[in-house]
Amino acid sequence: MKRSGIFIKVFIYTIIFSALLVGATAALFSQQLMFYFSRLRMEGISDTFQRMADQSQGEDDITELARRFYERDPSFQFYIRDKAGHIIYETPGAGISGIAIGQQPPGGKNSTILVNLNKDYNFHALRDDVFAVNYDKWIARALVMLSAMLAVCVIGAFVFARQMTKPIQTLANNTSKMSNLEEVPPLPERKDELGTLARDIHSMYDKLKDTISKLEDEILRERELEETQRYFFSAASHELKTPIAATSVLLEGMLENVGDYKDHPKYLRECVKMMDAQSKMISEILEIVNLNNGKIVPVPERLDIRHIVADMLPNYRTLSEANGQRMVMNILEGQICFTDPQMLKKVLSNIILNAVQNTPEGGEIRIWSEPVADRYRLCVLNTRARIGDTVLPKLFDPFYRVDQARSRKNGRSGLGLTIVQKTLEAMDIGFALENTPDGVLFWIELPKAL
Incomplete structure (x- = not known):
């Protein structure tokens, strides 16, 4: 695993989740905001035109009011009918002339009555034009806000990923050093699961080092013991070999009755003396062996x-x-x-x-x-x-x-x-x-x- 692998994964997952969250939030509220602003516009238009209509006295006044209203907002398409269904005023782009009551305007636009003027005239607005709000500024602001939110999410994701993965990466590096039995400083004290994991790993590492040290000491002690035993048995065999050979020479001389060896009592006493010395040495050797084996x-x-x-x-x-x-x-x-x-x-x-x-x-x-x-x-x-x-x-x-x-x-x-x-x-x-x-x-x- 690469050093930054877990950081990249956590960072990407967090960015994707944040982007989806921001997108879902924008999609959820954009339609509601459009309806909300369209409603506000309709209410604003109705209130404005109603106040103007309340001040009019007849058809000419209403026509003049409609013309002035259109001049202020030429993007808004509407028309005015009297009770007989005759159009007394329409905006240049409305396209209502020659259309009977109940018929749809060209282009599939629906009309709606916004205001009743003096109970004799009806103010009709084309529905699509009511909703055709100029959202350019609003969209620009929304994009700025969404971009700011996304930037905050990216920074937060980076900090979050770094804080989450840094102790894990440090712990991974430490475990790599531990595998080589290098000295590893403990991680800063943490009270979460990572802190518990780090403490457990360092505890196991300390116990492992102690165990390895004891095993090395034990191996060294075993080697020294083997060397000591090798030397001991080599020396013991050498010490026992000389008097046994001497005793054998004395006994062979007595058996052959060669020279002074004919004096059997003298040399038998010498043999007994040497055997007593060897018996004492063997007892001491056995005592040392028993002490080494913990039998005493x-x-x-x-x-x-x-x-x-x-x-x-x-x-x-x-x-x-x-x-x-x-x-x-x-x-x-x-x-x-x-x-x-x-x-x-x-x-x-x-x-x-x-x-x-x-x-x-x-x-x-x-x-x-x-x-x-x-x-x-x-x-x-x-x-x-x-x-x-x-x-x-x-x-x-x-x-x-x-x-x-x-x-x-x-x-x-x-x-x-x-x-x-x-x-x-x-x-x-x-x-x-x-x-x-x-x-x-x-x-x-x-x-x-x-």
Whole structure:
């Protein structure tokens, strides 16, 4: 559809309707006006001639009056008869001479008696001449008026069509932009059906954009999840492949009784040790999968943060003292949070263990909590430690280790921080791992209990 198509249609239809209305009005009143003006003329002629006849005394006076009346209005044809039927006066164009009473004048004109003069004479006017009014001026005025009316109708039709079609054209242009997902400003507020239609369309467009945005986010998230899963399974297969191959070598050596492998109890213990490590890694992998799939659902409870941390620290003090580290806790009594206790313990266990393993000898592991708005921020800082800015974002990737050799030797799977991340996301708890002037800080924000 062309841009001006609907405007042209509305404008033409309105003009046609207006023209028909003006024409019907002119046709309806023109005949009535003709009769009205003819009647006025007849009454005017009768009154004028009657006043003149009342002043006459005889035939000569009447004839003289008729002559003078004709001189004033030569277009009007009439004649005068006496009671005997003799014509005492007729206008030059009447053509009545020699016509008997009751006969029609030539040309098919009918005559009518307008006035009885002194009861002895009758004034006859030719009917067609009575109606032969000079309508030229009247017609000219009527045409001017009709033209003015038609011009007003045309202007009104243009304004009406423009006002009717402009919002429709704007709405059509907006919908065209909407189909291309372009930004579209809302139409001016209207209280009619067009306003309702525009509001509904813009509402649907806003909902459509929101839906598309959510779908795009969902597609992006799915792609990231697929990429993460691809990386996760690739890394998992690589992590499992090495110890399984090593175990296979040990078992084959023992079966063949080659060299040192004849000491079966020693190498069987090594195999059991590697299998335990792989069993632990598989359990962690399954835990991450369950967290991703939403199969692990938090069950929040009211918990005292100080008591939770104090109960866990003895499990790590021995290891930290062996590494020449010092653990310091500064958490006030009465800080009550609302969260899942088992999931929180799992998170804190991995964070504290990670701090112990990465704090250099002579460093401190500081644990404290401070209120932040409607939450408590629980912080774990391992001093004299620092992580490279390029490495920091990768620490939550599955199986990522800063020092591959040392990490494997210490039995670290590289899944600890991944489990922490997935668990905190499942609990809807904010967290961050960042460098500070004093060391590496890991903090989580626990919701306050009401």
